[in-house]
Amino acid sequence: MAAHSSTAERSAEIDRCLELISPAQPDESKFVGMLLLPRLLSHDQVDLVQRVFDGMNFKFIERLLRTSAVDSETGQVPEPVLREIAINVLACFAHYENMASSKMMADRIPALSTVLKEDDKSDGTREALHILLCVSVTKEGLVRMLDPDVLKNVMELAVATKNGQEQELGFQLIHSTFARACHMLHEKPIPSLESALKYSLPTLFTALSKVLANNQDKLKFKTLNVLSSVLPDVPSEIMQKFKESGQDKVSRWLQDLRSGLRQIFSTRLDVKYRDQSMVVTACLLQYFGPDWLFSTLRKTKSERRKSEKKPANSAPSSNDADVKFPVLLIHLVAVETRVMLDDIHERRLKLHNQEVVEVDAEKEMRQETMVPVCFEILEAAIQYLSLNYSEDQESDMDADILLKIRTVLTDTMNIVMELLRFTQDTTTSDDELEGDMIAQASMRIVALYLAEEGYELE
Incomplete structure (x- = not known):
């Protein structure tokens, strides 16, 4: 009887919170309601979580994530707290597949990507990455994740952070997004996903090629891992359209990839990284032809004479x-x-x-x-x-x-x-x-x- 009473009381408190976050209420009331809701929800009470999800004011969550659009009359709520409130509420829903895969959650992906902060002392960035991993599973979620601005935010975090967990989650999110998108497209044509994938490739390859060429730490090999997984999986017709869409930009990041691959092949490697480097090289040769790799075999006679005149003991x-x-x-x-x-x-x-x-x-x-x-x-x-x-x-x-x-x-x-x-x-x-x-x-x-x-x- 006591347990039933406790459940009833919690249900009543949730109803009061839902009233507090309704669009007609002032911002201060919404803050209070949003702050209390995650504390009232338990993962094993699916019906209560679903009721909160159905009554959620997602427009206000969007405002909390994009804190510059929120005006607190009292001015006493710091921006990080506003973001944390929104992330905690979304995290409650992300644990359930039917809610995580909904359009309402997919529509929060762009705003969520803006709250990613490198070396975040709180759990906000890591929790946001976990939410993004849960939400980017359907066509709608993948299309949102493949938006160049969203992808850029995730890539910048993964490259810049010194926090190992943030970096791991960032690369996991990038990898899973492209793997799922390519898998769906291999099963059947989806025009919106095809378009999103094509327009995301310049952002992905530009960022990864720069890391591969310029970084000399474990980040280089995390990048190599993503490239060796994504390149063989992208449908060939999408790669062809991407190649034709901007040849100048393609040639720039191809040169960065060439430089990065040269560095990797010039060092003693674990067999895993050697295989990944060969997979990336073979894919690039297939998609872009051999000239980007082998063109330096053709040296002009003047270049040859300059090389021959160099002292024998000079450093290469x-x-x-x-x-x-x-x-x-x-x-x-x-x-x-x-x-x-x-x-x-x-x-x-x-x-x-x-x-x-x-x-x-x-x-x-x-x-x-x-x-x-x-x-x-x-x-x-x-x-x-x-x-x-x-x-x-x-x-x-x-x-x-x-x-x-x-x-x-x-x-x-x-x-x-x-x-x-x-x-x-x-x-x-x-x-x-x-x-x-x-x-x-x-x-x-x-x-x-x-x-x-x-x-x-x-």
């Missing part, structure tokens, strides 16, 4: 490193390819000979993912060289560099051919061969190489 400049980056990349990708193919060949040979083979599912999954990625980079190099060099015309590429690249490619193709011959000889059916992703990728790159450079194969 960043420009020299940039010029040599394509050679470094091709070498690294070729070595990684040969290591993986040798391991695959050895494992398949043991299986063919009915020897005991230790199963390493994680390694096999990585090989099935990364061999095609490496092949995409090598294919781009082959195509670029075939377009810019032929036996019957003088090339503006350095002869030594050309020889190194062609030798690396030829050695790699010989190993690909060896594995492909073994696979074809030991495969019992065409269906089995068609289902072998390594074999399919190998046939593709061998066909391309035979068409362009095949006369060098053994």
Whole structure:
């Protein structure tokens, strides 16, 4: 009986608070009602929370979030307190999927993004990020999150904050927003979401490319993680529209990405980051062509003479490193390819000979993912060289560099051919061969190489 009485009393108090926050009441009454409501609600009392949600004055919450629009007659309510009141109320609703996914909550996303403050001493910024993660799940929420201004606010916080939890939540929000949007668009066309995604890409890529090029801390690798997840997932038609919409801007952030990738490939890396860097490189080559990456292979004769006149013991400049980056990349990708193919060949040979083979599912999954990625980079190099060099015309590429690249490619193709011959000889059916992703990728790159450079194969 006491419990029932307590519930009834709490229900009556909630009704009084809802009256206090009604549009007809003065601001001071609304402040009091908003301040009391979160204290009266419990997460296990879904009916009461739903009743408050249905009676909520969301326009006043918007005013609290955008505090410059709120005038307190007494002047005694600090702006951070106003924001905290609004965040606490919205946090009550964000725990419930049906409320978090509503239009009323989605419409609060732009205002919520304006309250994000780096290194926030209170829990306001972290709570706001949690709310945004809960709300940006439907089409409406994703369209709001993909607004360039909203995305810019989240990106600026994630990059600037020194608070590890804020940074982690910020990058998680960016990652989940693009992952969900791309997943929805792969399932069916949604014009409003397609448009939002296209117009969000310049903001995303500009911010991430600057971090990748200029930061030398863990932020660089958080950025790499987002890029390696988002780039393969964006529908190709949206990337094409994005590419055509502003070529000058695209070329600027492509240069930043090139610089950042060069720095990463030039250092000793954990295999995870090396794989992510290769995925990003392969995607950019697919979407934007090989020129942005390999163009420094073409040096003018005057540039060559300047380089030759430099003292032998002089330190290499960043420009020299940039010029040599394509050679470094091709070498690294070729070595990684040969290591993986040798391991695959050895494992398949043991299986063919009915020897005991230790199963390493994680390694096999990585090989099935990364061999095609490496092949995409090598294919781009082959195509670029075939377009810019032929036996019957003088090339503006350095002869030594050309020889190194062609030798690396030829050695790699010989190993690909060896594995492909073994696979074809030991495969019992065409269906089995068609289902072998390594074999399919190998046939593709061998066909391309035979068409362009095949006369060098053994």
